[in-house]
Amino acid sequence: MTGQIAGLILAGGRSSRMGGTDKTLVELGGHPLIRHVLNRLRPQVGRTVINTNADRTPFAGFGVEIVSDTISGYQGPLAGILTGMEWAAHQPGVTHILSVAGDTPFFPNDLAGRLAARAVAGRVTVAASNTRVHPTFALWPVSLRNALAAFLESGDTRRVMTFLEQVGLDVVDFPVEQRGSSAVDPFFNINTPEDLAQAARLVDEVG
Numbered sequence: 001m002t003g004q005i006a007g008l009i010l011a012g013g014r015s016s017r018m019g020g021t022d023k024t025l026v027e028l029g030g031h032p033l034i035r036h037v038l039n040r041l042r043p044q045v046g047r048t049v050i051n052t053n054a055d056r057t058p059f060a061g062f063g064v065e066i067v068s069d070t071i072s073g074y075q076g077p078l079a080g081i082l083t084g085m086e087w088a089a090h091q092p093g094v095t096h097i098l099s100v101a102g103d104t105p106f107f108p109n110d111l112a113g114r115l116a117a118r119a120v121a122g123r124v125t126v127a128a129s130n131t132r133v134h135p136t137f138a139l140w141p142v143s144l145r146n147a148l149a150a151f152l153e154s155g156d157t158r159r160v161m162t163f164l165e166q167v168g169l170d171v172v173d174f175p176v177e178q179r180g181s182s183a184v185d186p187f188f189n190i191n192t193p194e195d196l197a198q199a200a201r202l203v204d205e206v207g
Contacts, residue, residue, distance in 0.1 A: 001096075001116045002112070003046040003093055005112055006096070007100065008050075009024075009038070009049070009100055011034060011050055011059070012024070022058070023102075024052075028199055029200060034059070040111075044113070046093075048064045050064055050067070053068050076158045076160075080099075082148045082149055089142050098140075099137065104188065106202070107187055115127065115139040122141060124138050125170050126138040126170070126172070127187065128172065144167060147167060180205035181205070182205070
């Protein structure tokens with residue numbers, strides 16, 4: 001199913017807790033954070049796209065297409081997912097998008113495979129770990145794009161889980177992983193300088 005899945009990296013833009021910089025571009029282990037995300041995602045999907053509403057210039061060297069939200073006003077992750085669906089609808093053979101957050105460098109190498117194994121027509125398959133659901137790490141049928149557009153246009157809420165509960169979701173649990181001497185949630189994400197320092201230690205320890 002790899003060729004039928006397109007990867008979508010949600011690059012959220014500037015982060016106040018990271019000094020106002022785009023956290024997906026901060027350096028981790030000698031490379032921009034988003035490079036680690038790309039390296040994990042690319043082998044799992046047929047093609048990849050980055051969604052950002054920030055300046056595209058810093059992303060130009062990563063060799064993937066870049067798309068900005070197709071609806072006006074910052075609508076949160078669902079707007080990026082809709083944009084990814086609309087892009088994927090024009091990619092031959094693509095039936096699903098796999099969304100991942102651009103600040104999460106250690107997500108599982110078998111994310112796409114395990115979610116695809118549980119995929120049901122018309123429903124979204126979502127990753128979870130440590131009893132927490134991670135709605136931005138999910139396998140979305142491109143066929144849901146009209147339903148998602150209508151949901152966002154209604155203006156009632158932008159919550160990802162609300163939409164998922166509306167269309168139906170299946171949850172796949174991923175275990176904590178051992179990285180060197182540390183047990184790490186594979187969906188550990190970088191929000192603060194302290195998180196970045198912890199991630200750097202993990203990269204230094206196991207590469």
